[in-house]
Amino acid sequence: MFKLISAPKGLLAAALSVSLLLAAPAPAIFGASEQASASPVALHQTKDDYTLFLQEKFGLLLTDSPTRGDFIQAVARILVFAPDGDKAAVTFHDLTSSSPSYTAAVALYQQGILTSKSVAAEQPLTALQAVFIAVKAADLKELAYSYPKEKVSQSLASLALRVEDFTSLAAAQEIAAAKDAGLIDPALYGELKLNQPASKAFAEQLLGRVLEAKGQYKHYIGKTSDHTIYAKLTDAYQTSDIIVAPELEAVVNGALEQGLVTGYNLKDRRFDSNFVDSLTITYGHSDLKHAIQLIGLLRSEGIEANVQFEPKTSAFVHLREWGEPTPSSDYQYKKLANGNFIASAKEYDIAFEFKNTADKERFQPVVLKYAKKNSDDVSGLIAGSWWQPLYYSLSELKNYDVITNNKITGSGSYYAQSFSLNKDSEAIVAGFKKIDPEIKISTYTFWVDRPFHNYLTGDDFK
Incomplete structure (x- = not known):
């Protein structure tokens, strides 16, 4: 016979608007497109x-x-x-x-x-x-x-x-x-x-x-060790676009305008990696060069992982004192009654499924050493490094902090989500429900890097 064992939550990719990690709006590049390939790669599985x-x-x-x-x-x-x-x-x-x-x-x-x-x-x-x-x-x-x-x-x-x-x-x-x-x-x-x-x-x-x-196993564009991974990553990036999901945006834009949340993401579940949670870390950013160099960095450290590109769109408030924004293929804006704008920016998540838990644990020290900005004049980092790099795990990791994802699913393949401190989740859910009582909301906790957690708390912004 076979027995059923207790299984952890399925992989649910999530991210808060990473654009908020910047002191001021910067060029963003990433989103979702139905043209980008989400098909599983025929790689050998043991x-x-x-x-x-x-x-x-x-x-x-x-x-x-x-x-x-x-x-x-x-x-x-x-x-x-x-x-x-x-x-x-x-x-x-x-x-x-x-x-x-x-x-x-x-x-x-x-x-x-x-x-x-x-x-x-x-x-x-x-x-x-x-x-x-x-x-x-x-x-x-x-x-x-x-x-x-x-x-x-x-x-x-x-x-x-x-x-x-x-x-x-x-x-x-x-x-x-x-x-x-x-x-x-x-x-x-x-x-x-x-x-x-x-x-x-x-x-x-x-x-x-x-x-x-049946297309129900893992989805990934390749491995970090593949010589073709950079071309595949570039293709996935270049064919991604800003997601337009009116059903979801009606709720989350209202929440953003009311100050209920400071940012949200739109993603497409058709690009979800479906990786094994205990071996996976998801990393968010907005710069193709950074993604390419991050994979090169992992290769240089002898860390191998499956790689899935997950396009996303991040939204945040563009204050009117920042000046009149200029729309582009990477940024779109919606003007609010108070003169501010809701900015929608192309970004991405990359899901890394490592060969073992030891390599997964090695990921954070590598990022903190080579991909986290600690001062304005820092050198020796990969391109586009942020003050608060955003990466997270759905399984427990030491030296990570627990936060909550507040996720809204619509009638199609798109979903909206916003990260929050655990203590704020109940109020956010209630606020979403007040805007639209019929929406489907789910929440779950997960483990995020401490710099990003500090950003959410307002402590140690840099």
Whole structure:
């Protein structure tokens, strides 16, 4: 069987208007664009990567000898499949409604992933049975059934399998297509034998590959060690634009005008990295050169990480005494009745998923030494370093402080958020609700670097 473990919150990217960290408005460059690529990169994942992902994201931990029922429940859980009450009821030959696997089996049967009324939930899962389920869960069955018999035979030859070994051509097609499409790690081909029980590693690897095929695994543009990472980062930056989300802006602009918050961000969940929280730090800034040099800095320190570019737009009040602002592709302004303006600036977050927790812990000392400004005439820093660099973690880190994100979700993929001290969150939520009683608000706490926390408290501004 498998057991569910307590999983931490999913990754929820957040940031306060980083423009406020500057003594006066400065050129900002970043936002969100539907043109920027958010597709997962086909990078090799180890079995341990999938194991940790399944544990943290779904609270799922398979035993060393999973059963068919375990795998069926796991597939339904990771793909969030539930029985459709509008479809005909499903009666299985060997599974009653009291079985732990019943609900998942009904959901998978209705989805066409299970095709037999005999489930054998208590029987050991075989590797081939796992692939039969996975290939349909990954939406690859049409590809499989396009294979003529000759192509199936050629594909299966390297697995020491024959079409005649299977009860139907369709079954052989599914194994061949799963192999060719990369659903099965070549290191695990040895388990693809008739009646061979599937190992925990084999089952977890299949679950991870199913998520990848469905676009529900991690999203990133590359690794810090990739020689192409700078070009990919530049492309993502150059194709990002200021987000326009009238539904959300009606609320957060009202809050900004009332002084309820000092800034907010707009982001697009389609760019969320979906990284493992315990290995991830998210870093916000507004300068492409800074991002490129930050990655070079991590490389120079021997720190490797997956990299996801998450465009965002930051908004803050531009005071009228600063002068009449000039709109550009990087800045837009809305004039208020009191003569001030709401400025919307292109910015970004970069999510870094490190190889291990030790590298994650090393990130802060590197930033404080090479990317934090401590005086007006400081030298030896990477380009565009701020007084208060902004970076945060959804899992606990020593020497970080806990603050709150106040997040509003709209009807589409955009969301608005504003960071606050924990003690101020209740009043901010109440204020949002007063502006629009129907909005959806969620709050959660997380760990942020101390310089930014000091900025929120008004202590030690530099």
